[in-house]
Amino acid sequence: MKSIQYILLSFLAIFLIACESGIDPITAVDPGPDQSEPVITINYPLEGTLIRVREDITSINIQINASDDIELASVTLSIDGTSIGSYSDFKDYRRAVISHNFEALGNGQHTLTVTATDLSGKTSTKSVNFEKVTPYVPEYDGEIFYMPFDGDLLELVSINSANMIGNSGFASGKVQNAYAGALDSYLTFPTKDESNAIDLLSSEFSASFWYNLNSTPDRAGILVIGPVDSANPTAMNNRNHGFRFFREGGPTNQTFKLNVGNGMSDPWFDGGAAATLNPETVDWVHLAFTISGTQCVVYLNGEIVSSGDFSGISWAGCDILSIASGAPRFTGWDHFSDLSLIDELRLFNKALTQAEIQAIIADSQ
Structure with a gap:
C-alpha cells in the first residue's frame, strides 16, 4: 500500500514541477487548414501484375497505404466497380496501412480502384489494372x-x-x-x-x-x-x-x-x-x-x-x-x-x- 502511495506522490510531484516550470505536458496544437487531398499508394497488385495459379478462382492480398496532411476519414476499395471493402477506423489518424484479402478473384482483366477521403471532404482516387491469367491447359497428350x-x-x-x-x-x-x-x-x-x-x-x-x-x-x-x-x-x-x-x-x-x-x-x-x-x-x-x-x-x-x-x-x-x-x-x-x-x-x-x-x-x- 505504501508503495502505491509513493508512486502516486511521485507522479504528483512531476506534474507540479512541470506546471511551476511553465511546461504544459498536454498542449493542443492547431493543425491549420486542410490544404491537400489524401495520397494513395497501391503496393500490390501493381499495374500489369499477372496472377497465375492452378485454380480458376483465387484470393488476392491487396496492399495499400493512404495518408493525409490533417486526418483521414475513410478509405474504400472496389474491383471492377464493385465495392469490396471500406475502412474508417485508423490507429494513426493521418496514415492508413491496409491489407485486404479478397477471396473471389476470377480469370480475366481486372481494375482495382482505391478512394481516400479526408475530414474536410477532399477525395483522391487511384486505380491499377492487373490480370488473373486463365490456367494453362496442356495442349498435347501426356x-x-x-x-x-x-x-x-x-x-x-x-x-x-x-x-x-x-x-x-x-x-x-x-x-x-x-x-x-x-x-x-x-x-x-x-x-x-x-x-x-x-x-x-x-x-x-x-x-x-x-x-x-x-x-x-x-x-x-x-x-x-x-x-x-x-x-x-x-x-x-x-x-x-x-x-x-x-x-x-x-x-x-x-x-x-x-x-x-x-x-x-x-x-x-x-x-x-x-x-x-x-x-x-x-x-x-x-x-x-x-x-x-x-x-x-x-x-x-x-x-x-x-x-x-x-x-x-x-x-x-x-x-x-x-x-x-x-x-x-x-x-x-x-x-x-x-x-x-x-x-x-x-x-x-x-x-x-x-x-x-x-x-x-x-x-x-
Whole structure:
C-alpha cells in the first residue's frame, strides 16, 4: 500500500514541477487548414501484375497505404466497380496501412480502384489494372511440363518457377521470347514435388523444344536428369540412371547425343552426321527425344537421327532437372553451360510418336 502511495506522490510531484516550470505536458496544437487531398499508394497488385495459379478462382492480398496532411476519414476499395471493402477506423489518424484479402478473384482483366477521403471532404482516387491469367491447359497428350520462356521462368502446368543459377536472360525466340544461356548459368527444376503438383518421372519420357545453336563453348549440356555421383562430387558423371542430352564438336559441327541409364549401364544414342549441325548455316531447329521401355529415339526437325533398343530407364536418385547445362550432375566431361537459345520446352510422360512431334513443330511454325 505504501508503495502505491509513493508512486502516486511521485507522479504528483512531476506534474507540479512541470506546471511551476511553465511546461504544459498536454498542449493542443492547431493543425491549420486542410490544404491537400489524401495520397494513395497501391503496393500490390501493381499495374500489369499477372496472377497465375492452378485454380480458376483465387484470393488476392491487396496492399495499400493512404495518408493525409490533417486526418483521414475513410478509405474504400472496389474491383471492377464493385465495392469490396471500406475502412474508417485508423490507429494513426493521418496514415492508413491496409491489407485486404479478397477471396473471389476470377480469370480475366481486372481494375482495382482505391478512394481516400479526408475530414474536410477532399477525395483522391487511384486505380491499377492487373490480370488473373486463365490456367494453362496442356495442349498435347501426356504433356506434363511447359516453359515458354516469355520473359519469366514459370512452368505453366504446375505453376512453379525454375531456379536460376548464375545470370542468364531472355532474347527474341522462335515464339515470342526464348531462354538465352550465359556463362556459368543454368536452370534447375525439381523432378518430383507432390505439394506443388510436380512429377516428371515415369517409365516413358519425351522432351520437345526449339533450339538456336551457339557453338561456344564447344560442348555443353542441354537437358539433364541424373543422380549424385558420390565418387566424383566435383566432376559428377554417374550415367547409370536418368538421361543426359548434350552437344559437342567444333565451331562448324556440333553433334547432339543422348545417353540414358537403365540402372546397370548407360546406352548411347548418337546420330553422328545425321545429328550434326553447322551453327554458321542454321538458325532455329527443333530437337526432341523419346524414351520408352523398349526404345530411345532422337529427332532433329521431326526426322529420326538416332534410335535403338532400350530396356527401360532407371530414375534412382534423379531429383533435379537441369536446363541449359550439364551441371551439377553431368560435368565430368566438361559439359557445362550452354549459351544457345532454348524456346517452347515441353516434357511428356509418354514416348511421343514421330507424327506427334511433327504436329508440335507445325503448331509453332
